[in-house]
Amino acid sequence: xxxxxxxxxxxxxxxxxxxxxxxxxxxxxxxxxxxxxxxxxxxxxxxxxxxxxxxxxxxxxxxxxxxxxxxxxxxxxxxxxxxxxxxxxxxxxxxxxxxxxxxxxxxxxxxxxxxxxxxxxxxxxxxxxxxxxxxxxxxxxxxxxxxxxxxxxxxxxxxxx
Ligand SMILES: [Zn+2]
Numbered sequence: 001x002x003x004x005x006x007x008x009x010x011x012x013x014x015x016x017x018x019x020x021x022x023x024x025x026x027x028x029x030x031x032x033x034x035x036x037x038x039x040x041x042x043x044x045x046x047x048x049x050x051x052x053x054x055x056x057x058x059x060x061x062x063x064x065x066x067x068x069x070x071x072x073x074x075x076x077x078x079x080x081x082x083x084x085x086x087x088x089x090x091x092x093x094x095x096x097x098x099x100x101x102x103x104x105x106x107x108x109x110x111x112x113x114x115x116x117x118x119x120x121x122x123x124x125x126x127x128x129x130x131x132x133x134x135x136x137x138x139x140x141x142x143x144x145x146x147x148x149x150x151x152x153x154x155x156x157x158x159x160x161x
Contacts, residue, residue: 008156010040015145016153017094017101020085030073031092034156035101037141038082045081049130050137052077053115054084054108056123057134060116061104062086068100094154098146105142109135 008020013036020034038045046054055077062072073087088097111131120126145153 012157013040014152015039015083015141016149017098017146018154018156019093020156022091028089029091031088031090033086033088033092033094033097034078034083035086036083037137040080040082046137047130047133048081049128050134051081051084052125053129053131053134054138056115056117056129057108057111058084058086058104061107062100065100094149098149098154102142102146105138105146108138109142111135 015036015038018034018036020032022032023030055075059072059075062068062075065072068088071089073089075084075086077084086097090096115129115131117123118126118129
């Protein structure tokens, strides 16, 4: 089984935006990014309601963006609740998405009103959302990492076997 992210040493992972894998599909490339908002096993993970609200708002942001809608394949939560996966068309690196991701986090931080697609017929667990804490988590990640992102927040350390 080749799951690229299992080969990364999670004991030393920092927060950031990382390429987790690239897949060749027909004649194109899909790039999977880890949007790592928590240091694995070293700080508390996000609440499931926060993961869920992040999923809704991040997906809406990218799927309604003129430039990125067609490139956006998938946005979803990591099962470990330390961050999000984002899969885009193209052979991409973190610097290709960092400005767009910063805009996305600003959109979430400033979002007001009803979270999109939170009617019972649109969502599998429509009451399980938390906008306030999602915005706190996003602002923390934005201020502490995205605003002044460094090399170590964009290149994963490899596992030593
Ligand atoms: Zn939902």
